[in-house]
Amino acid sequence: MSTNAKGVSLAGIVKWYGKVQAVRGVDLDVAPGEMVSLLGPSGCGKTTTLRMIAGLEVPDAGEIRIGDARANDVPPWKRNIGMVFQNYALFPHKTVAENIAYGLVMRRLPRAEIATRVADAMRQVQLSGLDDRVPSQLSGGQRQRVALARALVTRPDVLLFDEPLAALDRKLREQMQVEIRQLQRAVGITTIFVTHDQDEALTLSDRIVVMEGGRIVQSGTPGEIYERPGSHFVSDFIGMMNALRATVLGREGDGRLRVRMEPGGRELLVTGPAGMDAGAAVELMLRPEKVRLNPPAAPGTIEATGTVAHVVYLGPVTYLHVRTADGVLIAMLPNAEGGGAQPRQGEAVSIGWRAADMVCFAPPDDA
Ligand SMILES: Nc1ncnc2c1ncn2[C@@H]1O[C@H](COP(=O)(O)OP(=O)(O)OP(=O)(O)O)[C@@H](O)[C@H]1O
Numbered sequence: 180m181s182t183n184a185k186g187v188s189l190a191g192i193v194k195w196y197g198k199v200q201a202v203r204g205v206d207l208d209v210a211p212g213e214m215v216s217l218l219g220p221s222g223c224g225k226t227t228t229l230r231m232i233a234g235l236e237v238p239d240a241g242e243i244r245i246g247d248a249r250a251n252d253v254p255p256w257k258r259n260i261g262m263v264f265q266n267y268a269l270f271p272h273k274t275v276a277e278n279i280a281y282g283l284v285m286r287r288l289p290r291a292e293i294a295t296r297v298a299d300a301m302r303q304v305q306l307s308g309l310d311d312r313v314p315s316q317l318s319g320g321q322r323q324r325v326a327l328a329r330a331l332v333t334r335p336d337v338l339l340f341d342e343p344l345a346a347l348d349r350k351l352r353e354q355m356q357v358e359i360r361q362l363q364r365a366v367g368i369t370t371i372f373v374t375h376d377q378d379e380a381l382t383l384s385d386r387i388v389v390m391e392g393g394r395i396v397q398s399g400t401p402g403e404i405y406e407r408p409g410s411h412f413v414s415d416f417i418g419m420m421n422a423l424r425a426t427v428l429g430r431e432g433d434g435r436l437r438v439r440m441e442p443g444g445r446e447l448l449v450t451g452p453a454g455m456d457a458g459a460a461v462e463l464m465l466r467p468e469k470v471r472l473n474p475p476a477a478p479g480t481i482e483a484t485g486t487v488a489h490v491v492y493l494g495p496v497t498y499l500h501v502r503t504a505d506g507v508l509i510a511m512l513p514n515a516e517g518g519g520a521q522p523r524q525g526e527a528v529s530i531g532w533r534a535a536d537m538v539c540f541a542p543p544d545d546a
């Protein structure tokens with residue numbers, strides 16, 4: 180862990196491009212050494228937020244702090260930030276070693292120190308031995324490693340990534356995600372990683388910050404964001420879900436909501452947000468892997484019978500679409516015993532899930 184990691188803090192950040200308000204009041208504190216990903220759909224303001232931290236855009240309102248100091252008026256080259264982009268923009272005619280050394284040469288460091296630092300950085304990203312190649316002689320993954328080494332070699336206070344792996348194929352991408360995470364942990368550098376890939380965010384982050392329409396809509400550990408999404412938007416963005424309809428009947432003494440599922444009329448108790456009155460329509464979100472086949476009877480378990488409407492075999496798991504009185508529920512079943520062991524279309528099945536695994540929030544606007 181590096182001892183001088185600096186945090187980043189954004190307070191009330193706003194950015195307009197002409198008549199487009201790209202960022203609409205973002206507050207975010209990234210702790211020293213923390214790895215945070217900004218996750219959200221195209222156009223939600225991720226890149227704009229990152230570019231303001233780097234100093235490449237100037238916010239129209241709000242304050243950016245890096246470490247203890249206000250950074251708003253500090254030019255990008257004085258912010259001591261490393262950036263890695265999707266189009267890694269390597270110098271095509273410079274060698275790998277020259278590309279990585281570039282920032283150090285600009286800073287006029289002694290040659291011996293440059294050589295040591297470049298060699299260290301190349302070892303860190305597993306590029307040793309490729310010093311004399313030029314970018315066209317490298318694979319996509321190797322080029323991305325050069326860009327990473329180039330960002331690390333200047334020993335930045337903060338590392339910013341903007342979809343750096345988007346151009347790589349899936350296997351390589353997953354491998355690089357693990358490598359980046361390990362390297363980030365080893366170096367202990369404060370890192371902000373922009374992505375619109377949920378798996379990438381789950382793999383990489385201490386904390387995921389979900390953005391929508393220029394705002395932060397939820398922030399939490401990967402587990403919190405996946406298990407306890409605060410809205411339809413977040414739960415839909417971060418995974419598959421069953422979205423069941425219900426009406427609020429009232430609130431119990433323990434704070435839980437009594438709801439009636441529509442259709443079906445089943446009544447149950449769920450944990451729900453404040454401010455939901457009797458009569459309000461709500462959505463009950465249930466992840467497919469929480470739905471079990473032939474569940475053991477247990478308190479708090481909801482049981483349903485139904486017919487298999489559709490089977491999707493995906494190798495490690497099979498998705499079973501089950502038509503029940505409560506609506507169609509998708510169950511994700513591990514293929515521990517081979518996919519052929521799962522029920523077939525048209526078969527009658529018994530499924531169940533825990534009421535505690537249902538997450539309750541307002542239905543989406545277009546419902
Ligand atoms: N230089 C610019 N001039 C005008 N509008 C811009 C500019 N840059 C971004 N925008 C607009 O600001 C909004 C946010 O853009 P931004 O690039 O931050 O989104 P993003 O979340 O990074 O999206 P993506 O996932 O597609 O990269 C969008 O509506 C975009 O069209």
Ligand SMILES: [Mg+2]
Binds near residue numbers: 225226227
């Ligand atoms: Mg972007």
